[in-house]
Amino acid sequence: MANPNIELIAALRTTATRLKNGAPYAWGNHGACNCGNLLQVITDLSKEEILTYAHSGIGEWTELAEDYCGVTNAPVSLLLKKLQDAGLTPTDIHHLEYLDDRQVLNALPGGFRWLKRNQREDVILYFETFALLLEDQLIESVPLPKMDFEIEEMVI
Structure with missing residues (x-):
C-alpha cells in the first residue's frame, strides 16, 4: 500500500474536492481520468499537458506504471515518478x-x-476513503511518549 504522508493525503482530498466541483473527468483520457486528475493536483500540470506526456508511452496508466523505469528520461516516466514520489x-x-x-x-x-472506475461519484468516494485510510495509518505510525502518571479521581 501507499506510503502514508500528509502531501499524498492532501492531494487525494484536493482531487476529490475538484471532482465534486466539476473538474473535467473522462476515464478514457490520460489527463482527465482518475490518475490524470490526481496528477493535475500533484504537478500543477493541465490535463492537456498530462495527456501529451502520457502519450509518449503506450497503454493505460496501469500498463504505464508496470512498465515504469526510473532511469529513463521519457516524459511519461516523469509523471509516474511524480506519483511514486x-x-x-x-x-x-x-x-x-x-x-x-x-x-x-x-x-x-x-x-x-x-x-465503477468511470463514475465520478465513485472516484470521489474512493479518493476520500483512501485519504482517510492513509491518514489513520499515518496517525498510528506516530510514536507517542509514554506518560508515567496516575490519574486522581475527581470528586464532584
Missing part, C-alpha cells in the same frame, strides 16, 4: 485507475462494495 506504488496506480484496492473498498462508509 507522492508515495504511490505501481500497484497503487493500478488500483486508483480501477478503484479496486480491497483495503480501500473494505473501509468504504457502509462497508465493502465494488465501485
Whole structure:
C-alpha cells in the first residue's frame, strides 16, 4: 500500500474536492481520468499537458506504471515518478485507475462494495476513503511518549 504522508493525503482530498466541483473527468483520457486528475493536483500540470506526456508511452496508466523505469528520461516516466514520489506504488496506480484496492473498498462508509472506475461519484468516494485510510495509518505510525502518571479521581 501507499506510503502514508500528509502531501499524498492532501492531494487525494484536493482531487476529490475538484471532482465534486466539476473538474473535467473522462476515464478514457490520460489527463482527465482518475490518475490524470490526481496528477493535475500533484504537478500543477493541465490535463492537456498530462495527456501529451502520457502519450509518449503506450497503454493505460496501469500498463504505464508496470512498465515504469526510473532511469529513463521519457516524459511519461516523469509523471509516474511524480506519483511514486507522492508515495504511490505501481500497484497503487493500478488500483486508483480501477478503484479496486480491497483495503480501500473494505473501509468504504457502509462497508465493502465494488465501485465503477468511470463514475465520478465513485472516484470521489474512493479518493476520500483512501485519504482517510492513509491518514489513520499515518496517525498510528506516530510514536507517542509514554506518560508515567496516575490519574486522581475527581470528586464532584
